[in-house]
Amino acid sequence: MPIFDQRIPAYKKTGTATAEWKTFRKGLNLLLRPTEIGFDEMAESVNLILTGSGVPTGRWGTELYFDTLAGDDVGGLGSYVSKDESQRDLLALTYDGKIVKKSSQSYSLITGQSYPTGSTARFEQLGNKTYIVCKDVALTEYNGTNLSVYATISAPTGLSATNFSGATGSNRVSYKVVAISSNGGQTTPSTNYVLQNLPTDLTKTEIRLFWTAPSCATYSGFEVYRGSEGNETFLASTSAGVTYYVDKGEPASETILPPVTNTTGGVKSKIIAKYKDRLLVVPVDDPNMLMVSGRYPDHYKFSWYDGGGYIYIDPDSGDSITSIAVQPIADRIVVYKNHSSYLVNLDIVQLGNYWVLDPQYSPISTSIGASNPDTLATVENDTFYFGTEGLYVTGYEPNFLNIIRTNEISARIRPYLDLLSKEDYQTACAMYVNKKYLLSFPLRKEIVVYDRERGCFASIWRLPFGIVKMSKFYEDNGDEKWVLGLDDGRVAVFNRYLNNDIGQTIEKTLRTNKTDFGDWTTLQTIEYFYFLFRNIIGTTSVTILLEDRNGLTTGVKSFTISGAEISGYTGYGMDKYGTAKYGTSNSTSVSISSDEIPRWGTLFKVGKLLQMEVSSTAANSNFELLKIKVTAKKHQRGSLSSSTRV
Structure with missing residues (x-):
């Protein structure tokens, strides 16, 4: 059983x-x-x-640094440090269009230039001067005392040309001449002059050009362009006072075209960046052109004559340049558009007896870009940038030091980014301090914080005001200040030892x-x-x-x-x-x-x-x-x- x-x-x-x-x-x-x-x-x-191994604690507080008394958005922050470091000025563009510098809890007005109400300006120092760009006002410089601008000069006139040797043929050639101002700006070209019945091989003849210089106090020289009508390219340059040129058939550039706008009074730009001892800008009226200045001490001159130049980045593609960065460690310029990014190399090429700048570019990404220049920040050996696709980093591919790559780091906060408006992307600004990338959205009065040490997003900071601009500034005693331009005209700083926002509780x-x-x-x-x-x-x-x-x-x-x-x-x-x-x-x-x-x-x-x-x-x-x-x-x-x- x-x-x-x-x-x-x-x-x-x-x-x-x-x-x-x-x-x-x-x-x-x-x-x-x-x-x-x-x-x-x-x-x-x-x-x-x-902090530490991942211990959460309250964020830094803020305190008032000075007040511009304008009552609305601070339009820009910059600095000036004299060569001997005896003078350190924190500069700001007020909502009512004034450039001011911090003076105790208030400010001192800097004279020489004014801006339209509500303008945005960006600053860059090089060669013991701080250069200021704005889309509405031409390039302005600050020398530690006042602001100065450049005089606009007119194009050369009376261009003529003669086939001196008398050699003939069926060729037809057009010439143009451009004047170069003392600041390196270029006039628009002169009226072209066409010679007919020239030999196909121009080395078999000699053509003499003459023109009349513009009426102005100073200028630095001229540029000569040659080619078919409407397709003239750079041929040669002459010094100030030399209003003639003898063309013996030297080859002309294949890519350098005459300027389309007069920049002798200074270029209007929303973007400025520093590359070694050069300045980089993008003209407002030609937003696919990257302009490169000559090397110091010609860093404020952008003509070929002075060692500068330009390159069109993916022109007429419907996508404009929004930002410029210099990749750390590398000899590379990175140009960002709204939906793409490009790597730019500065080469030189010989044209006859001249060596001229010959920039070249190649794509990094044709789908991901940056929304505005204020979101770019150098983070250790990488560049962080923010656009409509999220927060990305540009840097070297591991083990391949000549390959630049881009990767997303914002996946964990994507639902937050989905709530942003177009204006949020256009007004965002960023700064990298204390191993943290701070991305501010002033319209939302919030900051998203990426912790570089721990490789994570630490928090979302909520403030009683919007932060529209952020910058670092070193005081006379060497203290580093993390400066914040607010949406109410005040300028504040972060303070790690404060537990309030200019007197208001941090929850x-x-x-x-x-x-x-x-x-x-x-x-x-x-x-x-x-x-x-x-x-x-x-x-x-x-x-x-x-x-x-x-x-x-x-x-x-x-x-x-x-x-x-x-x-x-x-x-x-x-x-x-x-x-x-x-x-x-x-x-x-x-x-x-x-x-x-x-x-x-x-x-x-x-x-x-x-x-x-x-x-x-x-x-x-x-x-x-x-x-x-x-x-x-x-x-x-x-x-x-x-x-x-x-």
């Missing part, structure tokens, strides 16, 4: 499940749901930074992931919770959120912590253990102090998903969250809500 085991099975105690948060080094993750992210990520992070919030203790099909009885804080200032609040069997999330436990608390004194041992003496105490007392603050408690609440929220909303409050641990007991199968059963 069958034999059955009739012994009663031994009782097996339900195991204790634990959830523990030891670090938040992977930062904020908005791409995934709170139930999908890890214990080292945050579902919400407002006004926080990460900080952290939410962890949601945990089901490893099994989403059962309920849990949450038993014990443990928190470990450090350096608490003011008041910090903790809320434990629990989703019950019916899917309703509520706060099942809340408590607050006020101030730093633990300190004490103890000897080497205890005088007695019970009634018997247990050793001799050291006569010298030892002080033990700690800034760590533990908290624990019991819940015994039933639910499916658990989430922790830590916040600090009181004035001048802050915290450091070190660890969290929770224990729970699992329920049996079938303990979920009966309303979900089918």
Whole structure:
């Protein structure tokens, strides 16, 4: 007959499940749901930074640096440092079109140039002068005292040409002449002069050109262009006062065309960058042209005659140049458009007796670009830039030092970027300080923070004002200031030791992931919770959120912590253990102090998903969250809500 085991099975105690948060080094993750992210990520992070191994704490505060008194957006920030470093000026463009410099808590007006109301300007220093560009005003320079502009001169006139040798043929050649101003700007070309019946090989004849110089105080020379009518290219240059040229058939350039606008009064541009001892700009009326200046001391001159030049980057493609960067370590210029980026090399080529600049470009990406020049920042050996496709980095491909690549780093905040408007992309600005890339959206009054040390997005900072411009500035004592141009006309600075925004409270919030203790099909009885804080200032609040069997999330436990608390004194041992003496105490007392603050408690609440929220909303409050641990007991199968059963 069958034999059955009739012994009663031994009782097996339900195991204790634990959830523990030891670090938040992977930062904020908005791409995934709170139930999908890890214990080292945050579902919400407002006004926080990460320190150490990934310890969240409150961000830096801000304080007033000076006030432009204009009451609206600061249009630009720049600086000027004299050659002997005895003078350091922080410059700003006010909303009402003035260039000012910081003077205590106010400003001093710099005279010599003004700008339309609401203009944007950008600054770059080279050769003991700071150059200022604006789309509405020609290139302006600041020499430490005042602003100066360049005089506009007219094109040469009276161009004529003679076939001196008398050799004939069926060839037809057109000439143009351009005047070069003392600042390296170019006039528009003279009226062309056409010679007919020339030999096909121009080396077999000699053509003499004459023209009349423009009426002006100073200029530096002329450029001669030759070719078929409407297709003239650069041939040669002459010095100031030399108003003739003898063409003996030297080859002309294949790519250098006459200028289409008069830049002798200075170029109008929204972009300026420095490449070694050259300046780079993009004319407003020709937004696919990259203009390159000559080398110092001709760094403010952009003509071929002075060692400068230009190149068209993917011209007439419907996509304009938005930004210029210099790739760290490399001898490369990177040009960004809205939806593409290009690598530019500066070569030189010989034309007859002349060596002229011959820029060349190649694409890096034909689908990803930058939205505006203020989002570019050099981050260690890479360049960060922001555009409609997200936040990207341009740098070297590992193990291939001659290959430049671009990669996205914004995947984890993509849902946030999806909420941005076109104006947000156009007005964004960025700065890299203290190993953090700060990307400001002034219309939203928020900053997205990328932590370079930990390779994550640390937080979203919310401010009572919009930051429209950001810049670094070094004071006379060597202190580095992180300068912020605000949307109300004030200029502020970040201060790592402040806990408010120009007197206003910074509210900080952290939410962890949601945990089901490893099994989403059962309920849990949450038993014990443990928190470990450090350096608490003011008041910090903790809320434990629990989703019950019916899917309703509520706060099942809340408590607050006020101030730093633990300190004490103890000897080497205890005088007695019970009634018997247990050793001799050291006569010298030892002080033990700690800034760590533990908290624990019991819940015994039933639910499916658990989430922790830590916040600090009181004035001048802050915290450091070190660890969290929770224990729970699992329920049996079938303990979920009966309303979900089918």
